[in-house]
Amino acid sequence: MIYEGYIKVLYIDMTTGKIKIENRKDLCEYLGGVGVATKLLEETIRPDLDPLDENQPIVFAIGAASSIFPVITKTVAMFRSPLTGELGESYAGGRMALTMFLAGYDAMVIQGKAKKPSYLAITRNNVGFKDARAFWGMSSDEVGRVIRDREPGGGKRSIIRIGPAGENMVHYASVCVDTYRHFGRLGLGAVFGSKNLKAISIVGDRNLPIKNFKEYFKVYQDIYKKVTDTEIMAKYHDAGTPINIEPLNAAGGLPTKNLKQNVFEHGDKISGETFANQNLVRKMACTGCPVGCIHIGQFRREFDKGHEYEAVSVGYDYELIFALGSFLGIKTSDEVLQLIEPVEHLGMDAMSTGVVLGWATEAFAKKLITEEQTLVPLSFGNTANYIKAIEYIAAKKNEFYTALSEGVEKASDIYGGKDFAMAFSKNEMAGYHTGYGMILGSTVGARHSHLCNGGYSVDQSMKEFNKEKLVDAIFAEEKERCMLNSLVICLFARKVYDRTTILAALNSIGNNLTDEDLTAIGERIYKAKLRIKKALGYDQMSVRLPKRLFETPSYNGQLNEDTAYELIAMYNQKIEEFMAK
Template sequence: MKSLLPGSPVRDHFRVLVSDLTSGRSRVEEVDGRDAVAGGSGLAALLFGKYGRFDQPWDHPDQPLIFAVGPLTGLFPLMSKTVAAFRSPYHDQYTETHAGGRSALCLAFAGYDALVITGRAAHLSCLCVGSQRVEQRDVRWMQGWDALASGKELRKLFPGSGHRSILRIGPAGENGSAMACINVDTYRHFGRMGGGGLMGFKNLKAVVLLGDGVHEAPGGKAYAKLFQQVHSRLTDTDMMRKYHDLGTAGNVAALNELKSLPWRNLQQTTDPAVDGISGETFAQKNLLRNMACAGCPVGCIHIGYVRQKFHEDHRYFYRQVSYDYELIFALGSMLGVTDAAESLLIMDQVEKTGLDAMSAGVALAWAVEALEKGLVSTDETLLELRFGDAKAFERGLELLAGRVNDFWSALAMGVPVAVEQYGGGDFACVLGQEMAGYATGEVFFTSQSMGFRHAHLDSGGYAWDQKHEEQDVHAALDFLTTDEQKRVLLCCMVSCLFARGVYSEELIAECLETVGHGELAGKLDQVGRHAQNLRWATRFATGYDPAKVRIPKRFTEVVTWKGPLDVEYMNALRTEYARRITTMADQGREALPQKSGETK
């Protein structure tokens, strides 16, 4: 049987495009390992082992930036994500981040399982990749352009609407910020861990993916029938209503009720002013339309609009800004902003600067408290920052992205870097990186602080906190490690994690079998475990030590619906989780190349 993407017939190897920015040359390589890692997250770790420099820091020109898709990309609904993997400017260790938009389908239709970008361009450049075309173009004149203006210009330079994905950075990335994101098709992002800063170091303003290849679709009635069944299960269930109607913004009021919504740098976990920024308020007052990533029938992307006066004769700008729970937390409640329109304007500024929304919002919240406590003054911050002052936060984002002085430059490399210079570690809301918006308790704080990506999506720790009052360390850790393995398998496919309730291992196997990957379908449990271990081994080989992870004092002061946080329980979780992570890394180490033994 032949498969649709990327190319046909079905191959045991991966087809990888390697582009060297230094020389301007590219080559296609065949890489073995399909039945071991499937694709996506597993493939990214495999490719870092092949092309990465374990003995050099993140800003060595030879360090790769990897984009990888999976064996079901474009073949089934919500198989619509791309994995970006790299050595992070934030902690100088291997990491990954995921994004949707059109990136996955365009890379697959260009005929590649992965794109590996190495080297450093001599000047600001754009890399364009298609099925018959690889071009590196000089874009020095776009220096300093914001991410939204850059997108408009790049659409003119590289036509191909509908079959084109534009990945670009803003000023934060060009300035090497460790919290700079990569904007994907305006409303999606490779958000966390500083991928935009790596692109900036490589003098890479943008990557344009042209999905211009023609590929044979899977034949037979079995594929069409299964596709329809999967489509129906995704759209005829509560999932469609949950993510399409209010979207993740519906979590704002719910978590506030549970005393789990961070407010004002996590000084509170609930506030009666939540109605001003609830998902219901955004939907009633500011929702303009819904959008979906390519290959997704759900449409979870919520586009809000806000009107802004720009002339005394009452002329206005109407700005369209995407929002979701994470943005409302980071640029709303965490900053004490309780007006939806003001929060949207802060979100718009984040989009322009090319900063990760969660890291930027948490960093600004820390800066407010540092200013309040006298650790810094306006001599460092250059403006007054107060909780609830939306205009000041808009200006603060410009300063953060621009790295305009020593204070803002340090903060742009992560709150921990600023803490080293100015103090304030007790109230730094950092769990491996700036926290996600779930102050649910001990299990989540442990899972984000020590998890592979330091992300709320590494596992469902926040869900365990909300469903379990008992303090069973081994049961909680069994859940975290098993749930992580299930998510890793989905991220090898690469599925949107919103679909994890539908794409069981059995259904994934059926999908793979239907499109010609029968051998892979028969070993999914093995693939999930191997990819999980390989990712941890790669992370350890670049310097990670879970025993050194610390959770700041502010988290120990949290009070949720269950009452005050139990520090002894959280410390027991950390000790056991570190042991299990180390075991997984040890099991995956044999798959690493010999050079991985040389760390920085």
């Protein structure tokens, strides 16, 4: 808690409807965010029980300087992932961090299961356990609208919620935060569903005087200036993250048609430039971020005969255009938005959904599965049938779609086609076929996300491939991001928040840490994550890589399977030494 020497944790028991507050001094050595959340997860997780057992916890945490400096906007969620069975960690922006901060909580731990569908209404002086029976079955959009009408605090409120996919416990169901941001990856939405928890509304409106205004505001202004003067303003605000579609496609790094190709022949039709020219209607920001990278696109839909049209607005980003665009051979920006819309409303992770459907399309073509199972014929570029398939996954329509709802690893266990089931340790791939950095980074990353250590970025910046250097770079970045994520700084601003800037910010609010402290915090957090993974039975050396990665050339040319496994073994050696220290 800012200005206090402890971390304030709100424990919520859905079974009994009781809460508990603990002011934990001991958690300060984890700083906040992912550090505090990892420790709380380690204390409460149940390795002996299924990820969707009601006794598993959901942990949320914000950082030591959340919301009071520019671009420190994210909240971290940790849980046992139903998709991978191991460490679940996901980040979302929106207004959640600010509302937690001004409601007065650094972290929340939610355990148990409500008897009936419920939602939580959290304010600075109350936690309400409320009836959500009539909300069950509503889209994430609709439930946001009704709660907005029911709960006070507009403007200082965050509403996080699940759609039908979360209720049905699709293993990669997402949690929507304030309409346009998400805890997307690894299935937090399913964990909500397993607790009969449809939504959480948080109102943050406490009075919080600034302790040392002069010092604080000096640092605030420096950081604000740095953020608004750097190229991230232009890059992420202008055309946004989709600007990367064009260069990655040109360099042969854009996974296309279930990675049968690394270049999409219609790439220009779904580029950031095309979206900006044809669909973009609005840009928005998370609270406290001057950049504003959220891009909203619009398409027109005829919803009935007799010239009945509506304008539909949906948020879009690079990863969504990859997963529900190039990966499925979708040829126009309008159609990509048409696919994003149901994924959004049903509440699923867009990346996992796209990658799962890519596998299903190829498996269908190879006759591993039939139309009796898929219900509609799946083929690359067929938007109308993909929309149906997305609805079938969320509803677990039949045995086949139930398998799809558990991820591509599970589906290929049953139906075959492992060589083109594009996941790293059961987590569906992100939109970068850039080289060994991406493969190694996603495989060894604590949560198997491309963002654990930015391996895809090392691929694009490393001049000459060198195994030791790659392993070292990924190991260093994984630890550094543990530290950055303990503050929960948006990673788009990672270059603004160098060590000096972080220390200036923390020192100005009376948190007198040193550079060595930051290093120690990063290492402490990484070790705790590795301990949890071990307790959950994760073994790096038994990881399987899909052969497709080595058949289709990458951004860095043809890749060799043996080299990839060798890199994983080298990294494994490195963390064994690290843990023994």
